[in-house]
Amino acid sequence: MSKLLNVLYLSTALAVVSPVHVWSQENSPSNSIAASAGDFVAQVIFWTEDQTPADFLEMAGQHTKARWRTMYRPQPPSPTADRNKAAFTLGSLIGETFLIWEAGDSQQFRNNNQDIVTYCRMLGLGEKMKPRLMAQAKMAEMDDWKNLRQEIVDGHQELMRMLREQMDDDLAVLVDIGAWMRSLEIVSKLVVEIPDVDKRPLCIGSPALLAELRQDFATLGEVTRRSLLVQPVISVLTELEKVWNDENTGPPTQGMVARTHEQLRDVMAELTLK
Structure with a gap:
């Protein structure tokens, strides 16, 4: 029941601010996919700057018939000595936490x-981090899902703060990008399975989200940014942003959605499951 109330609260909040979240022909930027979409002119923007990955997944659940437990992925292998890979994988595990909360x-x-x-x-x-993570697991065991949601959001932020305190700014950025990339992978899979044209942009949230992740990537130190390990991430983000921001694309097609999910799935498998 508490999770239902959360959804109702979020729905109410979205209704209040709906003028900010809806594109039309008058207020759409010319480089958006709505600009040349014909009848496709009332597209909801599924991502805003204040959203966390948890908010994004909850939004996705409202717009799709999500079967969350079918979205679980295999356990990642034991971490290697590559700290960049470990940080990105850790971020993906945090993204997985938000999925499991939904389930x-x-x-x-x-x-x-x-x-x-x-x-x-x-x-x-x-x-x-272990005491906090153990406390979270206890909350899940006690079905305290209402309070656990904010706790895991706060834990994500605390983890990044600790990394920055020990002068690992690049690792903090990779954790955050990993959490968002896993969330996008999950949501894009949901969207592949529904026929609604107006829900297809949900699979990337907004071109602005892709741009923000790309900008976060640009803050990495040069050595990290140019490493072979993380290059696939920026390649996928750049390509997806270009495709979804193309004013000549028109309404997103099912093939476009399927290709988006395929790219996200493949890069996440390469970086976190091998």
């Missing part, structure tokens, strides 16, 4: 948090 699956939540502890330990944060 309300306490056992899967505990399993995922154990993986998070392992990756935190590799980055020097194991002892600092």
Whole structure:
């Protein structure tokens, strides 16, 4: 019931600010996919700057018939010595946490948090984060999902703050990008499975989200930014932003959505599951 109330509260909030979140022919930027979309002129923007990955997944659940438990992915391998890879994978595990919260699956939540502890330990944060992660698992076990939602959002921010405190700014950025990329992978899979044309842009939230992630990537140090490991990330972000921002594209097609999911799935598998 608490999760239903959360959805109702979010729906009410969205209704209040709906003029900000709806594109029309009058207020759409010329470089948006709505600009030349013909009848496709009342497109809801599914992402705003104040959203967290948790908000984004909750939004997706309102617009799709999400079967969250079918979205789980395999457990990642043990972390290697590559700290950049570990940070990105850790971010993807945080993204997985938001998915599991939507599913309300306490056992899967505990399993995922154990993986998070392992990756935190590799980055020097194991002892600092373990008590909080154990407390989160206990909240899931007690079905305290209402309070757990904010706790995992805060835990995500706390983790990045700790990384910055130990002068690992690049790792903090990679954690955040990893969480968003996993969330986009999940949502794009949901959108592939629905026929509604007006819901297709949900799979990337907004071209502005892709641009923000690309800008975050640009803040990485040169060595990190140019590493072979993370180059596939910026390549996918740049290509998707170009495709979804093309004023000549018109309404997004099913093939466009399928290709978007395929690109996100492949880059996440390459960086986090191998």
